[in-house]
Structure formats: structure tokens, C-alpha cells
Amino acid sequence: MRPVGPTHAFAADRSFGAEVAEAAPARHRVRFLAIGLLIALALLSARAIQLAFSGDPTAERRGGFAAAQVERADIVDRNGVLLATTVRAFTLTAIPERVWNPPETAAALARLFPDMNRGMVMRRLSDRSRDLVFLRRGLTPNQREAVLSLGLAGIGFAPEDRRVYPQGTLAAHALGFTNVDRHALAGVELGLDDQIRRAGTEGRPVRLSIDVRIQYALETELDSAARGAHAASGAAILLDGRTGETLALASWPTFDANEFAGASENVRTDRVAGDVHELGSTLKPFTEAMALQERLTTSGELFDLSQPFVVDGNAIVDDERILGPSTLRDILAHSSNIGAARLALRLGGERQRAYLARLGLLAQPSLELARSQAPIAPLARTRRDIAGLGFGYGLAATPASLAGAYTVFANNGARVAPTLLMRTPDARATRTPVFSPAVTQQVLSYMRSVVTDGTGRAADVPGIAMAGKTGTAEKLGDETYAENHNFSSFAGVFPATNPRYVIFLALDDTGEGAAGGAVAAPAVARTLRRIAPMLGLRVEPRAPSP
Amino acid sequence: MGKAQLIRGLQIVAAILIVVLVVGLYKAKSDASRADAHVRQLHQTIAETEASNRALNAEIAHLESPAHVEQLAQEHLDVAPGAQSAALPERTMANRLPAPRERQTHP
Numbered sequence: 001m002r003p004v005g006p007t008h009a010f011a012a013d014r015s016f017g018a019e020v021a022e023a024a025p026a027r028h029r030v031r032f033l034a035i036g037l038l039i040a041l042a043l044l045s046a047r048a049i050q051l052a053f054s055g056d057p058t059a060e061r062r063g064g065f066a067a068a069q070v071e072r073a074d075i076v077d078r079n080g081v082l083l084a085t086t087v088r089a090f091t092l093t094a095i096p097e098r099v100w101n102p103p104e105t106a107a108a109l110a111r112l113f114p115d116m117n118r119g120m121v122m123r124r125l126s127d128r129s130r131d132l133v134f135l136r137r138g139l140t141p142n143q144r145e146a147v148l149s150l151g152l153a154g155i156g157f158a159p160e161d162r163r164v165y166p167q168g169t170l171a172a173h174a175l176g177f178t179n180v181d182r183h184a185l186a187g188v189e190l191g192l193d194d195q196i197r198r199a200g201t202e203g204r205p206v207r208l209s210i211d212v213r214i215q216y217a218l219e220t221e222l223d224s225a226a227r228g229a230h231a232a233s234g235a236a237i238l239l240d241g242r243t244g245e246t247l248a249l250a251s252w253p254t255f256d257a258n259e260f261a262g263a264s265e266n267v268r269t270d271r272v273a274g275d276v277h278e279l280g281s282t283l284k285p286f287t288e289a290m291a292l293q294e295r296l297t298t299s300g301e302l303f304d305l306s307q308p309f310v311v312d313g314n315a316i317v318d319d320e321r322i323l324g325p326s327t328l329r330d331i332l333a334h335s336s337n338i339g340a341a342r343l344a345l346r347l348g349g350e351r352q353r354a355y356l357a358r359l360g361l362l363a364q365p366s367l368e369l370a371r372s373q374a375p376i377a378p379l380a381r382t383r384r385d386i387a388g389l390g391f392g393y394g395l396a397a398t399p400a401s402l403a404g405a406y407t408v409f410a411n412n413g414a415r416v417a418p419t420l421l422m423r424t425p426d427a428r429a430t431r432t433p434v435f436s437p438a439v440t441q442q443v444l445s446y447m448r449s450v451v452t453d454g455t456g457r458a459a460d461v462p463g464i465a466m467a468g469k470t471g472t473a474e475k476l477g478d479e480t481y482a483e484n485h486n487f488s489s490f491a492g493v494f495p496a497t498n499p500r501y502v503i504f505l506a507l508d509d510t511g512e513g514a515a516g517g518a519v520a521a522p523a524v525a526r527t528l529r530r531i532a533p534m535l536g537l538r539v540e541p542r543a544p545s546p
Numbered sequence: 547m548g549k550a551q552l553i554r555g556l557q558i559v560a561a562i563l564i565v566v567l568v569v570g571l572y573k574a575k576s577d578a579s580r581a582d583a584h585v586r587q588l589h590q591t592i593a594e595t596e597a598s599n600r601a602l603n604a605e606i607a608h609l610e611s612p613a614h615v616e617q618l619a620q621e622h623l624d625v626a627p628g629a630q631s632a633a634l635p636e637r638t639m640a641n642r643l644p645a646p647r648e649r650q651t652h653p
Contacts, residue, residue: 034553034560037560037564038556041560041563041564045563074600082603082607083607085600085603085607086600087600087601087604088598088601164604166603166605166606166611167607167613168608168611169613170613212612213612216611216612216613216616217612
């Protein structure tokens with residue numbers, strides 16, 4: 001290897017040459033270090049250039065702030081009116097060590113919140129072993145201000161979210177409620193829990209099919225009718241029969257969803273989809289339709305309904321004796337149990353049950369509520385059972401199920417399942433064919449007679465051709481049916497000329513003589529007068545009394 | 547230019563580059579930190595505004611609720627839902643309207 005430096009040198013230079021020879025590895029190290037540094041710098045520069053020209057690295061993060069996310073989405077009606085939302089609330093807290101005078105502090109807080117347990121507050125404020133204690137949850141901003149104005153030492157607040165229902169009692173059973181931790185407990189809050197949470201993360205509301213204006217009218221008229229009839233409870237539902245959308249559904253008695261803890265279980269029970277009853281004569285139109293569909297009768301057939309009809313030793317009678325030859329129209333208009341029982345027996349239990357299944361009366365209601373009560377529908381084994389089913393006994397179903405069954409009259413014989421979610425204009429509802437259009441039209445004309453000439457005259461509203469059927473089902477006591485405990489109802493379709501809407505209103509445990517035609521039908525008429533303009537229908541004005 | 551000078555020059559350039567990069571990095575980090583704090587504050591403000599909005603929307607919905615509007619209508623306008631006045635025949639409407647004012651004539 002060639003030495004570094006001159007090959008010939010003096011002695012002094014020789015020693016220098018030796019130093020040079022010794023310094024050579026050091027220079028190599030410096031050179032390697034310099035090269036390493038340069039490479040590192042080059043890499044850093046390259047990365048800096050890459051970062052400088054590779055777009056906005058914070059773009060994704062900023063995008064994350066764009067949509068305001070909440071744990072639970074707002075619930076709005078079909079017109080965007082707010083039904084449920086989440087607002088900022090506060091938890092009242094205290095640091096016991098900093099509280100000067102626990103008894104005085106507890107007394108001051110108790111004056112502000114009378115329902116507050118003063119003893120419990122005292123205990124917590126005096127518990128110096130804990131750094132922080134919680135005194136009350138869900139304070140509104142105004143309540144927070146009120147506490148702040150007291151100037152209490154050691155008292156503080158922790159922010160939290162609270163679910164509120166701005167409409168108060170309106171649609172309380174349908175909406176349901178959540179607990180203080182915003183866990184759904186009832187209504188659509190629970191029935192649509194996943195959907196509400198998903199919509200919350202997407203920053204969009206959940207839109208129900210309800211219309212608050214119609215809802216309010218239905219609720220106030222149900223309230224008025226239930227109080228007037230001294231009923232134990234009531235239920236009402238209005239559907240767009242073509243789409244299955246529920247425009248309003250009301251249960252009585254009602255409660256404020258914001259104060260649900262103060263309402264009893266009985267008051268909080270949803271009567272539309274969570275309570276079953278024997279529906280009575282409102283099933284008779286279906287019995288006639290089944291018989292017509294199976295060609296077991298014709299519109300011209302004449303029945304003798306003047307005598308009791310004995311089945312298996314039990315006499316079936318009508319409330320009012322119907323004299324002379326009667327047609328199918330008369331059976332419905334005068335609500336003849338005898339006529340309906342005869343038709344049911346011609347049909348037989350098997351076919352009857354198949355039709356009831358297709359009408360959705362043997363299944364849970366399809367509404368998106370937390371609690372959907374399954375029907376009580378034992379097999380009709382005897383002739384008496386089959387005959388009873390013909391006029392609405394032996395099958396207990398919900399008002400929602402019955403309203404769903406009545407959609408056949410708005411869809412040329414096909415049933416549409418009710419929903420609480422608003423459908424998009426282009427969405428097509430699933431239809432279950434049950435009756436032919438001809439049979440449906442025929443029975444519809446008989447139902448119109450019920451309102452013009454029969455038991456449902458009180459449901460008639462000039463200008464709106466209502467077609468319907470009254471129902472007065474005696475309630476089963478310990479062993480027998482009681483005449484003075486009725487489930488009084490009216491189910492209708494309107495306008496009969498071009499059926500679209502289905503309405504059902506029922507009052508539970510009305511007294512003797514409080515027939516559906518006397519207590520439920522007038523409430524339906526009053527409701528229709530109020531909501532007709534909202535549905536684009538025109539009520540013919542009545543001439544003023546002179 | 548000698549080799550040693552070149553190396554020294556490179557070393558000086560490298561040192562300057564290192565200093566610039568260090569200072570630049572420090573500045574970038576402090577700027578990013580400030581921006582992050584600002585973004586966080588904005589986020590907080592948005593959340594608070596959003597919460598206020600939600601509370602206001604709830605208040606509006608409560609004030610516009612049918613029950614409240616009906617109560618106001620009864621109190622201030624003496625109008626009740628479903629009242630006879632809502633379905634008057636056309637010919638009788640004149641009876642409910644205020645009488646036409648007589649044209650004032652100046653003497």
C-alpha cells in the first residue's frame with residue numbers, strides 16, 4: 001500500500017510523516033462523519049420537501065370537526081318539527097372540604113330544589129373523606145344560574161348532556177324516553193335506538209311520520225272523549241293507508257316525557273301497540289269480506305236476523321232486534337252478531353284464521369316501538385269459537401294491528417304494514433294481498449252505510465265521506481263478559497270515494513250503554529273536522545243555527 | 547480551492563443547515579402547537595355554540611308547540627280550535643267581519 005506523504009524525507013520530516021500517518025485514520029473518521037451528516041441532512045431535507053409539497057396533513061383532522069356529532073340524534077316529525085333533542089345540562093357537585101357550613105348549604109339547596117333529599121345532601125356535604133360528591137343531575141342552565149346566585153362555597157357543576165322533549169306530553173308514548181345516562185327505556189327511543197345513535201354520529205335527525213298538528217288534535221279529542229266516557233284508558237291512531245305511515249298515535253292517560261319518573265307504569269303504558277283487547281264488531285267488515293271473497297254469500301242474499309242464533313247451546317243475539325229480511329249491508333249497518341256469526345260458520349275456522357293472519361291480526365304490530373304486544377289468538381276449535389270470531393270475540397289484538405288491517409280498504413284489498421318512519425316519496429310500501437278490489441269496494445260501500453244510516457252516524461262529517469264500523473266489545477270479567485265494562489271503538493277509512501286514511505279510536509272500560517257509536521264515533525268526527533284542512537280535505541260547513 | 551477547504555466549507559454549510567433545520571423545526575412545532583390550541587378552542591366554541599343552538603331550538607319547539615299556540619290563541623284572540631267560526635258558510639261570513647268604515651266627508 002502506498003504510504004501517505006513523501007517517500008524520501010529528513011529525520012525531522014520523518015517524525016512529521018509518522019504523525020501524518022497516525023492522523024490518517026482520524027481524517028477518515030471525520031470524512032465518514034461528514035458524509036454521514038450530509039446523508040442525514042439530505043434525508044431530512046428530502047422529508048421536509050415531501051412534507052412541504054404533499055398536501056395539507058391536517059386536512060383529515062379538520063374534516064372531522066365539520067359535522068357536529070351527538071350521542072343521540074334529534075327526533076323530528078314529518079315537517080321537521082323538533083320532538084326530542086339533547087341539550088347541555090349540569091350535574092351539581094360539591095367539594096366537601098371547601099363547604100363552610102353543610103347544614104346551611106343543604107338548607108339553601110333544598111329551598112331551590114324542594115324535592116331534594118336534604119338529609120342525603122347533608123351527609124354527602126359532611127363526608128370529608130371524599131374529594132368530590134354528586135348532589136343532583138340534569139340541572140338546566142337556569143337552575144345552574146340560580147345555584148350560582150346563592151354564592152355557596154364548595155359547590156360546583158360538571159357539564160353533561162340531557163335528553164329533552166320540547167313538546168311535553170305530545171306523543172310521549174310514541175317517543176318514549178331515556179334515563180339520565182341517555183340510555184333508551186321506551187318508545188321509539190328504544191325501538192329505534194341503533195338508528196338514533198347512528199344518525200347522531202352522522203349529524204342528521206331521525207324523521208318520524210308523525211305530524212305534530214294532527215297528533216295534537218287526535219290527543220286532545222281522545223282526552224276529551226275518554227274523560228267524557230269515564231274510560232280507564234284510550235287509544236287512537238291515524239294512518240296514511242296507502243303508505244302505512246302513522247300520522248298520529250295517541251294513548252290516554254298521558255304523561256310528560258321530561259318527567260317520566262313521576263308517572264305510574266299504568267300511565268306510561270302505550271295503548272296503541274302495547275295493549276291488546278278483544279276488538280268486537282270492528283272485525284265484522286272482514287268477516288263479510290272473507291265470505292264474499294270465498295263466494296259463500298252475495299250482496300243480494302237475504303238473511304233472517306229476527307231470531308237468536310243458537311250455536312253449541314249458546315244463543316247469539318243482537319243488541320237491537322233486526323226485523324225483516326236483511327242484506328249484508330244491513331248486517332254491517334246495524335252491527336248484527338247473528339249475521340256475522342252465520343257468515344263465519346260458513347267460512348270455517350281454518351280459512352278464517354288464514355285471512356286473519358294475512359290481515360296481520362295474528363302477529364305483533366310492526367310499529368317501531370319498544371313494546372309491541374303479541375295478540376292473544378287461540379285456535380278456534382268449536383263452532384262457538386268460530387262464530388264468536390266472526391263478530392270480534394276470541395281474538396285480542398292491538399289498535400295498531402287493527403288499523404293496519406283496515407289499510408286493505410285503502411289499497412284495493414292489499415294490506416300495508418304501519419310504520420312510524422317517514423317514507424321517501426319514491427319508496428314503495430310492501431303490500432300483502434288479502435281481498436280482491438271488487439270485494440273491497442263492496443264492503444267499503446257497506447261501511448259507508450254504517451256511517452250514513454247505521455250505528456256510526458255520529459262519525460259522519462259533511463264533505464268527508466267516512467266509511468267505518470263501530471265496535472262495543474264487552475270485557476271479560478272473572479268468568480263471564482260484563483255488560484257494564486266495554487271496549488268501545490270506531491274504525492274508519494276516508495274519504496270513501498277515494499280511500500286513503502285509516503283512523504281507529506277506542507275507549508277502554510266504558511260503562512253500560514257507552515257504545516262505540518255513542519262515545520268513539522263522535523270523537524272521530526271532531527278529530528276529522530280539526531285535521532281535514534291539514535290533510536287537504538274540505539269539511540262542508542254546517543249552516544249556522546237560526 | 548483545496549480539499550480541506552472544501553470539507554470545511556461543507557462542514558460550515560452543514561452546520562448552518564442543521565441550525566436552520568433545528569430553528570425551523572422548533573418554530574414549526576411551536577406554530578403547530580399554537581394552531582392546535584386555537585383549533586381546540588374553536589372546537590370548544592363550536593361545541594358550546596352547538597349546545598346553545600340545541601337549547602334554543604328546543605325552546606323554539608316548545609314555544610311553537612300546538613298546545614302553547616292554542617293557549618295563546620285562546621288568551622289573546624279568543625279563538626278556539628274547532629270553533630263554529632272555523633267552518634262558517636260563505637254567506638254568513640259578512641256577519642263576523644267588522645263593519646265597513648263609513649267614508650269620512652269633509653265639510
